[in-house]
Amino acid sequence: MTSQIVYPHIAKKPDQPAHLHRLPRIRVAQIVMDYLAYGWSVEEMCRQHAYLHPAEAYAAMGYYFDHQDEIDDEIRKEWEQAQTSKLQAPPSPFSVRMQARGLR
DSSP states (O other): OOOOOOOTTEEOOTTSOOEESSSTTSBHHHHHHHHHHHOOOHHHHHHHOTTOOHHHHHHHHHHHHHSHHHHHHHHHHHHHHHHHHHHHSOOOHHHHHHHHTTOO
16 A cells, blocks of 8 residues: 655645645745755744744645655756846846946
């Protein structure tokens, strides 16, 4: 008999990122990024994001550790997209003025 792990606070549709059931705009990857970038515990994540319930944060972290390759790939793709967008964006008026003055 095969058992399937259920994440009661996580929703995951095929070809869609995993997200919180109660707050569909909050992806598991977003919660994980706080863990990876800042080393925050679940308790600290909940202090920093008052909308986040501890059970949701624990479920997201559990999902991450069980599906680490999937979430890491999602984060990597998002990072690459952000870097591409940054390179394609026109320079801000401030940076143009600073370059014209010889300042960077």
